[in-house]
Amino acid sequence: xxxxxxxxxxxxxxxxxxxxxxxxxxxxxxxxxxxxxxxxxxxxxxxxxxxxxxxxxxxxxxxxxxxxxxxxxxxxxxxxxxxxxxxxxxxxxxxxxxxxxxxxxxxxxxxxxxxxxxxxxxxxxxxxxxxxxxxxxxxxxxxxxxxxxxxxxxxxxxxxxxxxxxxxxxxxxxxxxxxxxxxxxxxxxxxxxxxxxxxxxxxxxxxxxxxxxxxxxxxxxxxxxxxxxxxxxxxxxxx
Numbered sequence: 001x002x003x004x005x006x007x008x009x010x011x012x013x014x015x016x017x018x019x020x021x022x023x024x025x026x027x028x029x030x031x032x033x034x035x036x037x038x039x040x041x042x043x044x045x046x047x048x049x050x051x052x053x054x055x056x057x058x059x060x061x062x063x064x065x066x067x068x069x070x071x072x073x074x075x076x077x078x079x080x081x082x083x084x085x086x087x088x089x090x091x092x093x094x095x096x097x098x099x100x101x102x103x104x105x106x107x108x109x110x111x112x113x114x115x116x117x118x119x120x121x122x123x124x125x126x127x128x129x130x131x132x133x134x135x136x137x138x139x140x141x142x143x144x145x146x147x148x149x150x151x152x153x154x155x156x157x158x159x160x161x162x163x164x165x166x167x168x169x170x171x172x173x174x175x176x177x178x179x180x181x182x183x184x185x186x187x188x189x190x191x192x193x194x195x196x197x198x199x200x201x202x203x204x205x206x207x208x209x210x211x212x213x214x215x216x217x218x219x220x221x222x223x224x225x226x227x228x229x230x231x232x233x234x235x236x237x238x239x
């Protein structure tokens with residue numbers, strides 16, 4: 001190599017889903033066998049109660065408390081769930097829920113847009129909806145192959161929308177950036193303290209990485225579309 005020639009250093013992405021030679025399908029098949037991964041197998045993270053500013057993340061070593069969750073949001077969708085009782089900290093399954101925010105399964109079930117429980121003012125407070133509209137984010141972190149499911153309660157949907165809108169205004173797809181999700185303490189007009197998610201941009205992905213993440217998302221999207229609100233994901237405050 002002449003003095004004028006410079007070797008090109010190939011920098012491997014810290015994200016497993018973007019690393020060359022990674023074989024996600026084989027890893028999952030080897031670990032889980034013919035059963036594969038279902039919509040109910042993904043690790044879940046909820047917005048904590050009472051104004052807490054740390055997430056509890058499931059890991060191989062147990063629960064880990066972190067201030068931020070950083071990664072690539074590969075997919076998101078609207079979901080709905082109805083609990084007849086107020087949140088009491090227990091893992092109570094919803095009486096009715098919808099994986100797409102459009103058709104509910106359970107009691108009362110049916111089309112969400114026509115359901116009285118989905119109308120504003122139907123909540124016990126007289127302000128929000130008795131059937132809670134939530135947003136599920138699927139985020140892949142650096143050292144993970146499968147995404148975490150983060151369920152945003154109604155009070156955290158607006159910050160998510162604003163962040164996605166700001167990306168859109170710059171012509172950037174949400175899946176083509178590394179995002180950071182943090183928590184801040186907020187207080188309602190009624191004096192109730194709650195935790196709210198906030199969003200910020202870490203960096204944009206390179207064009208080749210964008211292609212890789214798009215292909216990965218397309219391969220698992222059918223599974224993600226069926227992920228429902230799980231037991232214990234009832235928000236502690238949601239008007």
